[in-house]
Amino acid sequence: MILNTYLCHPKLFFLSTIASLLKGEIGYISEESLDEIPLKLLEMGCLPGAEVQLIQLAPLKDPIYINVNGSHLAIRKETAAIIKIIKAH
Amino acid sequence: MASNTNIKIALIGNPNTGKTLLFNQLTGLNQKVGNYPGVTVDKKEGKSKLSATHTATITDLPGTYSINPTSLDESIVLKTLLKKDIKSSPDVILVVADAENLKRNLLLFSQIKDLEIPTVLAINMIDQMKKKGISIDLNALQKELNTEVILISAKKNEGINDLKAAIIKCHVAAKASPLCAVNHKIDADYFDRLKEISPNHSIYELWLMVTQNNYPDSITKEEKENLLAFKSDASKLKKYQHKETIYRYQEINRILKETYIVDKTKATDLRGKLDRIFTHKIFGYFFFFLILLLIFQSIFDWASLPMDLIDGTFADISSYLKRELSPGVLTDLLTDGIIPGIGGVLIFIPQIAILFMFIAILEETGYMSRVVFLMDKIMRRFGMNGKSVIPLISGTACAIPAVMATRTISSWKERLITILVVPFTTCSARLPVYAILIALIIPNKKIFGFYSLQGFTLLMLYVLGFATAILSAYILQKTLKIKSSSFFVVEMPNYKFPSVKNVFFEVVEKTKAFVLGAGKIILALSVVLWFLASNGPDSYNNVEQNITSEISNQDLSEDELNQKIASAKLEHSYIGIMGKSIEPAIKPLGYDWKVGIALITSFAAREVFVGTLATIYSVENDDENTSTIKEKMRNDINQNTGEKTFNFPVGVSLLVFYAFAMQCMATLAIVKKETNTWKWPLIQLFGMSGLAYICSFIVYQILS
Numbered sequence: 058m059i060l061n062t063y064l065c066h067p068k069l070f071f072l073s074t075i076a077s078l079l080k081g082e083i084g085y086i087s088e089e090s091l092d093e094i095p096l097k098l099l100e101m102g103c104l105p106g107a108e109v110q111l112i113q114l115a116p117l118k119d120p121i122y123i124n125v126n127g128s129h130l131a132i133r134k135e136t137a138a139i140i141k142i143i144k145a146h
Numbered sequence: 147m148a149s150n151t152n153i154k155i156a157l158i159g160n161p162n163t164g165k166t167l168l169f170n171q172l173t174g175l176n177q178k179v180g181n182y183p184g185v186t187v188d189k190k191e192g193k194s195k196l197s198a199t200h201t202a203t204i205t206d207l208p209g210t211y212s213i214n215p216t217s218l219d220e221s222i223v224l225k226t227l228l229k230k231d232i233k234s235s236p237d238v239i240l241v242v243a244d245a246e247n248l249k250r251n252l253l254l255f256s257q258i259k260d261l262e263i264p265t266v267l268a269i270n271m272i273d274q275m276k277k278k279g280i281s282i283d284l285n286a287l288q289k290e291l292n293t294e295v296i297l298i299s300a301k302k303n304e305g306i307n308d309l310k311a312a313i314i315k316c317h318v319a320a321k322a323s324p325l326c327a328v329n330h331k332i333d334a335d336y337f338d339r340l341k342e343i344s345p346n347h348s349i350y351e352l353w354l355m356v357t358q359n360n361y362p363d364s365i366t367k368e369e370k371e372n373l374l375a376f377k378s379d380a381s382k383l384k385k386y387q388h389k390e391t392i393y394r395y396q397e398i399n400r401i402l403k404e405t406y407i408v409d410k411t412k413a414t415d416l417r418g419k420l421d422r423i424f425t426h427k428i429f430g431y432f433f434f435f436l437i438l439l440l441i442f443q444s445i446f447d448w449a450s451l452p453m454d455l456i457d458g459t460f461a462d463i464s465s466y467l468k469r470e471l472s473p474g475v476l477t478d479l480l481t482d483g484i485i486p487g488i489g490g491v492l493i494f495i496p497q498i499a500i501l502f503m504f505i506a507i508l509e510e511t512g513y514m515s516r517v518v519f520l521m522d523k524i525m526r527r528f529g530m531n532g533k534s535v536i537p538l539i540s541g542t543a544c545a546i547p548a549v550m551a552t553r554t555i556s557s558w559k560e561r562l563i564t565i566l567v568v569p570f571t572t573c574s575a576r577l578p579v580y581a582i583l584i585a586l587i588i589p590n591k592k593i594f595g596f597y598s599l600q601g602f603t604l605l606m607l608y609v610l611g612f613a614t615a616i617l618s619a620y621i622l623q624k625t626l627k628i629k630s631s632s633f634f635v636v637e638m639p640n641y642k643f644p645s646v647k648n649v650f651f652e653v654v655e656k657t658k659a660f661v662l663g664a665g666k667i668i669l670a671l672s673v674v675l676w677f678l679a680s681n682g683p684d685s686y687n688n689v690e691q692n693i694t695s696e697i698s699n700q701d702l703s704e705d706e707l708n709q710k711i712a713s714a715k716l717e718h719s720y721i722g723i724m725g726k727s728i729e730p731a732i733k734p735l736g737y738d739w740k741v742g743i744a745l746i747t748s749f750a751a752r753e754v755f756v757g758t759l760a761t762i763y764s765v766e767n768d769d770e771n772t773s774t775i776k777e778k779m780r781n782d783i784n785q786n787t788g789e790k791t792f793n794f795p796v797g798v799s800l801l802v803f804y805a806f807a808m809q810c811m812a813t814l815a816i817v818k819k820e821t822n823t824w825k826w827p828l829i830q831l832f833g834m835s836g837l838a839y840i841c842s843f844i845v846y847q848i849l850s
Contacts, residue, residue: 091388091392092384092385092388094388095633095635096212096214096384096387096388096391097211097212097214097216097633097635098635099388099391099392100211100212100214100253100391101211101250101635101637102249102250102395104391104392104395105392112418112421113421113422113425113426113519114427115425115427115519115520115522115523116427116523117523119522119523120519120522120523120532120634122421122425122519122638126249126250127247127249127250128247128250128637129417129637129638129639129640130635130636130637130638131515131518131519131522131532131634131635131636131637131638132634132635133522133634136633136634136635
């Protein structure tokens, strides 16, 4: 749904990465970074179009605790920085 | 009556799906831990009665999210499933999924289904479904998945009989078809060519062999060469793997859309509330610290009673047998070698069991993942991983299970560093050594009016162990030239009430691993020790006569005379000679030949130190009064220096030595097994013992 809105009104959204999410914020994994997402994360539910919510940050914002598609995962900042998302303004 | 059929079942599922509980429910105490041929990962196997005519041998495979492995544990799943020999390949695969995370769980299921082995799907935790607003259209799901699907609750033991019936049915039918046949959607031409290589294997199996570089024996040399040709374009493989996963999820989403409904309004946010505390930047660490305090407190408090009991019982058995049996070499071997040896192993069980009970509870509740999350950044600074925390805590009981617990760490460098530094943590074998030395050199006083100075010293030794582990990890991180990708992802499972059954089985299993691993070595050593201490060259045999004639003019009681003889005998025994010959090397550390004996004997297992000193200070076996050992040690005079053997500088030097030195053969053996080379255990042996020597030398020279 949100992806369709994004395609119709691209100006309402901007590209970013999971690493830039603030606590509680939501983004949607973009198709663009598909090849860079590690296979294991794909398998655990980090699929393009999936909703990502940042639940908690460890000190120094690393690692981060996210909810993707109902999977609750902790990943490191370096991994989060390569997964592109689209975010609403 | 029909003959009895045994079905080989492989139990597979994501972590945190209740797979282990289901295994325990199906097999009860009827399980054993073995080894997979060629690899070191434990293989858990159990027997179960399915019906009057069918039994099953169930193998509990390590939990994994996908058949594509990223750690040593997970690679077992792939290896087991690709194997095609009749003897060890499973007849039926039982996939366990968790009702709450069905979508993600079905990814693994869809991969397994494509292997074309008969498969049954058990959806677990149905007792939670209503509360979480989940409803499943079972019939439609069975049809879509083309598989027997059984709803179960491993916790409440519901649906288990249906599950058993389904397994038999599936085994009899023995038909299996792929679920997604996903590969053709990616690149039909490419996969057609792949399929042509071997008619005996499914297309997905061949694909796994190519992507995972794992070729079972059923593949001929020629076939393997053909498969290798498919590996040439690595980026293509990666791309196809990504596409495969996405197609699988599309298919799963399509199926679940019709059959699996979640009413989100019913969800309670217990996880969110607890996470706000447990993963909090300040409270999270505070809470973790409290739990650690609780664990260490209970190891000391709760374990001391059963430990004293075991100690006393074995001393009693020894002295009883000594009285009852006719004297001789065999009696001596039994009462001075074997029985104290067994006691020396069993005495560690209470502490190990209590520690592993706590660890099992922390893992079962889901809290351990939060600790991994909190600690990852800190541990990474020192070249380790958030997951290294579990081995480091386990190491306070025993390094052996701790080294095995590193298998979940997927980065080889981080795992190796963790393995190398784990023996620095204060294991339970060091405790008796610390206890007697502290009692000798630290006055029994209170500081600030309430805190025992002796207890404080012990705490400092724990801190010293951890600090050294962390520091050496830092040095290793800077010096080890190993390239390994350190990919890190941890699932944060829902909080659960721990299952008593799982905790109990886990404790039994870990304790057994210790008794069988370290126990054998400790027992064998105590027998060797007994031999070396009770035999010697020619001079040994004349000792008794010499002593008797030497001191015949002195007015000694029979007891005192016997003790003098025992002491002198030890001095002239093989072990005494060994002690004397290393004296020059240990003199700079402040030790004399008697301590030297204890150092040699405890080289293979630290805890032997106390027993050896007890023998040296010739305490009668049937007089198990430790204060006498302590008194004798306290008053003993070092013949070289003329000072007390165990004065303050020597005591501190010994404490430091035991904190650092690598004195555990069982640990070296397990490190060799886990790293597959003697290189790393030898580095541990010389590195740690060298550090111990240097530090003890410095400490002694400064203090004396």
